[in-house]
Amino acid sequence: MKFLGKVTVTLKRGVFDPQGVTIKNALHNLSFREAEEVRTGKYFEVVIEAANSTEAEKKLSEMCDLLLVNPVIERHGCHVEPIEEMESAT
């Protein structure tokens, strides 16, 4: 069974994010004064072949730890959903 793993990676709170500051300034220049802070990050979608969602989540978590995320400066969130659900939603 196929699952779609979604991973969001952002810099930890204390790590300076110059790209985010630049985007915030650009938003202000476009009159979006409501934007008080912008943090940028990375996003990954991984199609995983697994027997069930628990196994897919476990594999995705291992992938994050080994390759996708640098735990020194980054934090991440991930979740897994069956592919069928994803396709009907888009």
Place this chain on the structure above:
Amino acid sequence: MKFLGKVTVTLKRGVFDPQGVTIKNALHNLSFREAEEVRTGKYFEVVIEAANSTEAEKKLSEMCDLLLVNPVIERHGCHVEPIEEMESAT
């Protein structure tokens, strides 16, 4: 009231994603044969000052259309949540 807007941006289906292919190959080299496809993208967190979540969502959608997303080659998803909820969750 403050809201946290979360935006995920990925390349559209037909657009070649060489970074995703490279990551997939790296995962295979790390014995993650379950990873069948990897798509990469961007992730933004925007702190928005707004009267209610409907207004915050509207503003975030405008920010996506004007600056954060290139609709020619990218698709995006966004949602908004109150900041309090986010802080208690982390």
